[in-house]
Amino acid sequence: MNNYLKKFIGQKEKIADRSTFKEIVFAFIGSFIAIATIGYFTKTYDNLLVMGSFGASCVLLFGFPKVAFSQPRNVILGHFISSFIGLFFLHFVGNDYISMALALATAIALMMATKTVHPPAGSNPLIIFLLGANWDYLVFPTLVGAVILVIVSLFYNNLHKNRVYPQYWF
Template sequence: MNYLKKFKGQGEKLPAKSNINEIIFAWFGGFISIAIIGYLTKSYDNLLVMGSFGASCVLLYGFPKSPFSQPRNVVLGHIFSTFIGLIFFHFIGNEWWSMALALATAIAVMIATRTVHPPAGSNPLIVFLLGANWDYLIFPTLIGSIILVIVALFYNNLHKDRFYPEYWF
């Protein structure tokens, strides 16, 4: 019975509301990042868009101080998770349990290396769903995540009250 009582929550208050200026600033940050990545994808015929990059933008512009939003977490979290997905997909096989093992391993590796970036947790699943090849590690994973960090670096620091990043390595 004590176990089920935990489902009620701890009674903590909701986080403070963001003001409209912060919401608009985050909106533009996400727009600019994905617009640049989308434009580069179309212009140079190289895949730079990943579904998980949308969630990365939520963290980069909505919560730039979070450890999950820092450059090492964004880039390395995406790289490690995609790489692990590719290893499992290509060497273990396209099975439901292999996909589950890839995801679990990606979580463990990100925690162990202090590179947790929650959006990157979806990368092994994306690899399996797309049947991605090894070049997916470079385009879009590495190049796209670096572009996200560069845009966040320039954009977040335009705000008078923001300093990004909190740390690099």
């Protein structure tokens, strides 16, 4: 038991370096543009494109565009898989906390199995259960919103002289 509790102390690794002021401003502007674009399309076309997990997606896309979690495959398919699983469990298994927990666990397992892990997408099943969403939620906002985020990230991140986005597609 003592060895188990010692793990709680951590490995005493060095904390990650702080982002530079320029990186912070660049991420700020990119996130603003991405969510403003989604908001604009939501208002203009009267289709829901905003999803809470997209805020966390912006952290990755504009703050950490090189990591695997930020690649287009992970963003688009991670959101799609997680929303699909959330909708499946909500509509075919039931609207209770056990079904919601199974949906979340299944979404994580499927993202891991398909190499499409996008941590913000992990919240999609919970969002779907809280909203009682219908199947159209899979397209609007999930799929269309995720694609918009990737497109904005593609154009914006490549404006930076030291960034290349994406690292890979599929």
